[in-house]
Amino acid sequence: METQKDSQRQPSVLRSLDWWTIGIYMALLVLGWMSVCGASYTFGETDIFSLSTRSGMQIVWIGTSLVLGFVLLMLDDRFYDTFAYVIYAVLLLLLFLTIFNPHEIKGSRSWLVLGPLRLQPAEFAKFATALAVSKLMSTYGFDLRQPKHFAAAAAVILTPMVFIICQRETGSALVYLAFFLMFYREGMPGGVLFTGAAMVVYFVVGIKYEQVFLWDTPTSVGKFIVLLLVQLFASGMVYVYARNRLQALRLSAFCVGVTLLILLFSEFVIPFDIVWVQLIVCAVLIGFLVYEGLTTRIIHYLLIALFSIGSIIFFYSADYVLNDVLEPHQRVRINVLLGLDDDLAGAGYNVHQSEIAIGSGGLGGKGFLNGTQTKLKFVPEQDTDFIFCTVGEEEGFVGSAGVLLLFLALILRLIHLAERQPFKFGRVYGYSVASIFLFHVFINVGMVLGLTPVIGIPLPFFSYGGSSLWGFTILLFIFLRIDAGRNLVRS
Numbered sequence: 001m002e003t004q005k006d007s008q009r010q011p012s013v014l015r016s017l018d019w020w021t022i023g024i025y026m027a028l029l030v031l032g033w034m035s036v037c038g039a040s041y042t043f044g045e046t047d048i049f050s051l052s053t054r055s056g057m058q059i060v061w062i063g064t065s066l067v068l069g070f071v072l073l074m075l076d077d078r079f080y081d082t083f084a085y086v087i088y089a090v091l092l093l094l095l096f097l098t099i100f101n102p103h104e105i106k107g108s109r110s111w112l113v114l115g116p117l118r119l120q121p122a123e124f125a126k127f128a129t130a131l132a133v134s135k136l137m138s139t140y141g142f143d144l145r146q147p148k149h150f151a152a153a154a155a156v157i158l159t160p161m162v163f164i165i166c167q168r169e170t171g172s173a174l175v176y177l178a179f180f181l182m183f184y185r186e187g188m189p190g191g192v193l194f195t196g197a198a199m200v201v202y203f204v205v206g207i208k209y210e211q212v213f214l215w216d217t218p219t220s221v222g223k224f225i226v227l228l229l230v231q232l233f234a235s236g237m238v239y240v241y242a243r244n245r246l247q248a249l250r251l252s253a254f255c256v257g258v259t260l261l262i263l264l265f266s267e268f269v270i271p272f273d274i275v276w277v278q279l280i281v282c283a284v285l286i287g288f289l290v291y292e293g294l295t296t297r298i299i300h301y302l303l304i305a306l307f308s309i310g311s312i313i314f315f316y317s318a319d320y321v322l323n324d325v326l327e328p329h330q331r332v333r334i335n336v337l338l339g340l341d342d343d344l345a346g347a348g349y350n351v352h353q354s355e356i357a358i359g360s361g362g363l364g365g366k367g368f369l370n371g372t373q374t375k376l377k378f379v380p381e382q383d384t385d386f387i388f389c390t391v392g393e394e395e396g397f398v399g400s401a402g403v404l405l406l407f408l409a410l411i412l413r414l415i416h417l418a419e420r421q422p423f424k425f426g427r428v429y430g431y432s433v434a435s436i437f438l439f440h441v442f443i444n445v446g447m448v449l450g451l452t453p454v455i456g457i458p459l460p461f462f463s464y465g466g467s468s469l470w471g472f473t474i475l476l477f478i479f480l481r482i483d484a485g486r487n488l489v490r491s
Helices: 002-016 020-038 054-074 078-082 084-098 121-135 149-167 170-185 190-208 221-241 245-268 273-296 299-323 330-336 349-361 390-419 426-450 465-482
Strands: 113-116 117-119
Touching: 002 465, 020 054, 020 390, 020 465, 054 465, 078 221, 078 465, 084 121, 084 149, 113 273, 117 465, 121 149, 121 170, 121 426, 121 465, 149 170, 170 190, 170 426, 190 221, 190 299, 221 245, 221 273, 221 299, 245 273, 245 426, 349 390, 390 426, 390 465, 426 465
Parallel strands: none
Antiparallel strands: 113 117
């Protein structure tokens, strides 16, 4: 009887598979293999299919990924829900043990070396974390807007991040921040995302223009702009969250008016650092917000005051973090990105050479295996982290745009599949998958183009290696299996 049920269920699963997503996946695999060929090819090679070459080994990784994907589709979709915490615990243990790994590769202890095979547990921890947080958030009564529930979900995400950072693999750890995009879909207040974006603005503006002075005054442009932004952001939040438009306008006028008067006084009367006056204005603003919060009992005023205090603390600690916490190579990369250092022969070399390779491709590219910048190995890590430069050189603008459109189609399709899930577990997992893919594509392509810091994360289905390819395949096919079982009749 059980055999008969299984035979009846299996065809329905196959018919329920989203073949559009599988088609996009296959197209990305083919284009990814061609890029690996182009990136690893050396003039004079006669066999790109040989296992002694990276292009040949990539075929092995692709083949095993397809087998792995098929196995995942054959499992009951309820398996992933039932054993989500078990899978998460196993991967956490593996991440923890990897910290003490004796094998160090390029300064990182994130790789497990098993004979000729090298695996990176951080790549597999993504799907495990996605399953665990989906399981947690799908429990009865879970509400992300409640602080204790938000803290529990954040702990599930931050724990593997801490272990990965201890492995000296900061780039892979940052990927886990993508889960907060899913949080936004599931009810996290937009103010949290705005706070994160504001912190980025504070850091970039403050560091980049710290040594630039305002007119003839001893006032740092970076500090001046950041503190003014803190004041304006707080005033705007009064309008958005406290619903008091008149009060928001008055606060904005007060902050801008005082700043303008002091600036004119410093410029034409007695030059002095007006940052100190701005800090006093911030203190007055925060005091007013606290007073309003206590008298009106509207908690939003207190939260806005907390945002302002946190903004100032973050800004003044950014310089310390940059110079005393980050590793020297990370600090140099940030300085190069912000234009504070050129270092074309050092930290900026990879990005500079990748930009040359992409630019040399022009509109239509140089053709398959005809790239010169990549064939002559000018770009380090050109078949892993910087593989997109090979796409730009060989396929040109048209080919690069086509690859990005494929990734866009994949992400949009995943969002569509997530929205049609009948259960919260599937929807949360689907948005987690889409967020991870979006983060990887945005950061990887951005760093190749010199738009984001070089943090060393792979381009999905393109970068050479088995760990990343298997990790992304598992991440995707688990969701495809969950989606395929959405309409099955349960006994």
